[in-house]
């Protein structure tokens with residue numbers, strides 16, 4: 393039977409999608425509208441238990457327009473990127489038959505039906521931790537399920553890409569490559585999984601959310617300026633990245649940490665060099681970021697082989713990848729000694745995520761941080777308050793559907809935020 397406005401049913405789907413951190417960076421577009429990059433990139437998906445977006449999407453004949461709420465606040469869907477994702481998903485919608493609820497939606501009904509979307513990040517959106525990547529990936533994944541879209545994950549990634557480039561890599565867990573593609577229309581610019589999260593599960597990730605007063609240039613604007621003005625970017629995209637991608641794939645395949653770390657750090661540094669080569673120059677890292685680089689570089693050098701890799705996106709936060717748990721514990725001790733919290737902090741909100749690493753480091757209270765031995769790398773100097781908080785996590789899985797109604801963000805009867 394046809395969809396009719398008097399029918400008051402609401403159908404909904406809830407999904408959870410991770411963020412990702414690039415180890416070979418995406419920076420620069422060859423097509424702004426379709427979001428096609430100038431080089432391939434590779435990322436590690438972060439455990440959604442600690443960093444993820446949850447999105448509920450719903451449809452009802454009673455809805456009069458598409459609406460979206462982010463962290464409880466209504467936001468506009470009029471932007472070109474939202475519109476691209478909605479259009480692409482709608483055009484692939486199929487028949488849906490919910491026998492239990494007695495709902496039948498045909499392929500062509502989807503053109504007339506409106507959706508409500510509610511999204512929530514389990515981490516501070518303002519911290520600069522790839523919230524748009526998880527957000528667009530989750531939106532596309534959830535709508536794909538709601539509308540019974542019969543495309544594989546890679547095809548969905550090409551849609552998420554049109555919301556935010558890095559979002560395409562959040563459709564998979566583990567290690568993911570975004571293939572830049574050749575097609576002008578972008579049909580072959582999509583993500584593929586290189587290895588799942590179990591492939592290299594010794595890795596531990598520590599994120600330092602660095603305090604910063606200044607508002608950074610957005611990735612979109614920054615990379616546009618870089619493409620227009622940096623010759624170094626052209627060299628990077630043509631000569632450097634293609635070879636680096638092959639080496640990184642090999643390092644991941646062989647779980648070769650020395651090579652993985654060397655490539656990750658070098659690529660992050662080249663990305664920031666390309667930003668500096670932009671006119672006007674873009675500075676994403678600050679003194680705290682530079683101190684963290686120094687600490688890790690000196691430690692790696694003194695051990696004779698890399699223990700920790702670091703990488704920085706379009707902001708001052710450091711993402712550090714430790715070769716194993718023992719190394720991560722030592723790293724956390726060095727970081728906590730060097731960047732202790734302000735005296736009014738509490739430990740529970742200073743180290744987030746997998747707190748068992750904190751226990752391994754022998755830290756059960758703030759006083760334990762003050763009792764840590766000085767790390768040899770940076771002569772025991774302290775920079776109190778320069779890191780807002782740390783997050784301990786690991787490589788994680790890709791998107792999943794949530795079936796527990798208590799986790800839905802929209803009211804199942806009204807389709808409005810709970």
Ligand code: DP6
Pocket residue numbers: 413414416417418419427433524555556557558559611612704705706
């Ligand atoms: C530095 O994906 O945020 O994090 O495609 O314009 O939305 P748009 O940009 P975005 O850029 C991410 C850049 C980066 C590197 C990376 O994630 O590869």
